[in-house]
């Protein structure tokens with residue numbers, strides 16, 4: 414029998430067996446369990462619960478019928494208050510371990526809907542449709558996903574009627590009640606059945622997106638700003654929490670500022686905060702930048718311009734003196750060129766949006782040579798998973 418001492422960053426329980434750390438999924442702090450070792454590594458083991466001897470009061474029955482086998486969610490076996498506590502603790506641990514002390518960490522901003530929040534889902538296809546098991550390419554065949562938007566769930570019965578033999582993946586995106594289906598396949602297949610549920614159907618073949626049916630875009634609305642989204646463009650997957658994040662970014666920015674929005678996607682942050690400010694955006698993905706230019710027109714905004722290209726390589730092309738630089742990079746964070754160029758541009762404030770706290774603290778350490786890291790606010794953008802979005806506000810010292 415082993416007692417779970419704490420949870421690691423991936424929400425796995427930690428216990429020590431003969432001094433060796435063992436990670437065990439689907440456990441909670443304080444629980445006592447019988448386990449079997451399923452993988453032995455040099456420095457750690459992976460274990461699986463055989464029997465719960467003492468369960469935590471925070472344990473609940475997971476809403477998802479596939480939770481034990483599907484690799485998508487990791488912390489659905491506890492109540493939401495405890496999930497949020499895990500996430501706050503995780504950020505505090507990372508910051509205290511890797512960043513100098515004294516940084517204020519705000520309470521995590523919760524999501525109002527723990528379930529059915531995801532507006533984008535990538536289904537794996539192997540003759541059937543579902544998700545992969547953790548660390549495996551074995552398909553878990555599913556009929557519903559309790560974190561996906563209801564419209565995506567309603568479409569699954571139609572997706573399963575497609576001839577899936579030549580299909581590799583199906584991506585569903587929802588915006589303002591409309592469904593876009595992107596079929597990643599080796600050849601054209603009959604998609605007629607999907608006209609019952611989708612407003613837009615694309616075929617992705619040889620990295621090209623071909624509109625087979627319906628509208629070019631789906632749309633999203635954030636506080637009255639409208640955003641067109643193409644199949645290959647990034648958009649935040651949880652609109653409820655995204656809105657809270659964008660409002661907090663807006664709160665940091667006073668009027669009449671010159672702002673650089675790096676990794677700007679479809680221009681969503683830049684347009685949302687444009688007001689009386691002047692904004693320049695940089696984004697590497699062509700489809701996203703075309704959407705950003707279209708979204709500028711859609712919202713009748715004049716004081717924003719975009720460049721398509723790598724952030725680090727393009728950010729010095731503007732002739733502006735930026736008051737504020739916003740960065741929202743992918744999980745790998747900022748590279749040296751981008752960090753050096755931010756320091757060269759020497760803005761008064763930096764707003765760092767991150768979906769990976771480990772790379773965020775690595776980059777904050779570099780920026781903190783010239784900037785005070787004033788506060789970090791975690792946002793629950795990805796309920797039921799161990800992932801956390803963070804917003805950090807830095808001011809020049």
Ligand SMILES: C[S@@+](CC[C@H](N)C(=O)[O-])C[C@H]1O[C@@H](n2cnc3c(N)ncnc32)[C@H](O)[C@@H]1O
Nearest residue numbers: 647649676677678696697698723724741742743
């Ligand atoms: C987390 S998303 C943020 C998008 C946007 N800020 C938003 O809130 O929707 C990161 C974006 O960075 C873009 N990206 C990735 N690498 C990049 C690079 N080297 N330079 C510029 N943009 C990049 C991706 O295409 C993606 O749109």
